[in-house]
Amino acid sequence: MLGKLRERYQRAMKPVGEILARTGITPNMITGLTVVIAMITAYIFFLGDLLLGLAFMILSVVLDMLDGAVARAAGLATPFGATLDHTLDRYAEYFFMLGLMLGPTSIIPILWWPYSLGDSYVHWFWGFFALVGMIMASFTRAKAESVGGMESCTVGIAERQEKMILTMIGILLLALPPTNIWLDFLAIMPADVMDFFVLLNLTNILAVCIFLVGVLSHVTVAQRLLYARKIIGAVRSNEGQST
DSSP states (O other), X not given: OGGGGHHHHHHHHHHHHHHHXXXXXXXXXXXXXXXXXXXXXXXXXXXXXXXXXXXXXXXXXXXXXXXXXXXXXXXXXXXXXXXXXXXXXXXXXXXXXXXXXXXOOOSSOOTTOOSOTTOOSSOHHHHHHHHHHHHHHHHHHHHHHHTSOOSOOOOSSOOXXXXXXXXXXXXXXXXXXXXXXXXXXXXXXXXXXXXXXXXXXXXXXXXXXXXXXXXXXXXXXXXXXXXXXXXXXXXXXXHHXXX
């Protein structure tokens, strides 16, 4: 959905891209730096600092927009550059999720964290559930456009932008309030409701947001497959009639 705003933010980033292009910095350099920042982000999450990790996560996302701006400004946009960018985006997503699944494990006490030190923000199952969905949504688009010959297969309820924003919202809602607002909400519900979510290891608002990221990602995969089937089938039908 937010992908429709891509042209607007590309225009907004154009002046910055032109400035960076004059420095000799290449788009691939920025793309590589994006992954380095994502690795640092994962380590900060691992240490238990959500807000600092979020700041680095936002920096990584901004850099991901800048590489395209520099490529367009310097006339360096190439098919390989786009392939490298999309590939390293998946690695960045992996590092973000890895940090959230491992942290917090810092020896520094975390006053607002409602569980024992060493508990993770997101249970490994939901982390992998979301990560696989995000990767498969991208994979489905790539296959539809390469093997299927489609010009574009960006349909779906959620693209990367929506999923990143939802993750960031979850981080903020877990880091800023003094208590676990998700458990506070469940406390006013029937006891069976809380027991159900505890059984599923959805015990904080960030975990719930990651769960939603996973659901939206897998729904997007299904939507893209159905769309690809429709478009590719229509093209083949037209080719058959033309012959």
